[in-house]
Amino acid sequence: MAIAMSHLDPQAKQAIRDALQQQRDFLVERLRAGLSEREQNQFSAVLGRSTGDSSDEALATSLGDLSAARQALEMRQFHALDDAARRLDNPDFGLCEDCGGEIPLARLIANPGAVRCIACQASHERTHAGMAHGSL
Numbered sequence: 001m002a003i004a005m006s007h008l009d010p011q012a013k014q015a016i017r018d019a020l021q022q023q024r025d026f027l028v029e030r031l032r033a034g035l036s037e038r039e040q041n042q043f044s045a046v047l048g049r050s051t052g053d054s055s056d057e058a059l060a061t062s063l064g065d066l067s068a069a070r071q072a073l074e075m076r077q078f079h080a081l082d083d084a085a086r087r088l089d090n091p092d093f094g095l096c097e098d099c100g101g102e103i104p105l106a107r108l109i110a111n112p113g114a115v116r117c118i119a120c121q122a123s124h125e126r127t128h129a130g131m132a133h134g135s136l
């Protein structure tokens, strides 16, 4: 059988689910804090959007003059968690999307949205380094 199976047992998945829920709630509170009532309505609309939408930054910018970059980052984290919550019951959850290797449980609890093992994530970030910050 060549079907990819997760190394995570139900107990491990529950631990990830709990961590995910906690981080999601924390992010929602952070994002909601400091928004006016009008912005909160906009914010609810943003949360209802599908994941992977590259207009997150633009939307975050329109939400007010809090640090737009920070909000965009938290919005991406939020979507990553949301996405992870949907993938959690997939048989291949917890496997690296690049090499197919197992992502350690500790890493998944620290960052439930992780889709790569540490080695692949590091090389992914090297590949994309400078795109966001303009390296000098």
Ligand SMILES: [Zn+2]
Binding pocket: 096, 097, 098, 099, 100, 101, 116, 117, 118, 119, 120, 121
């Ligand atoms: Zn990998």
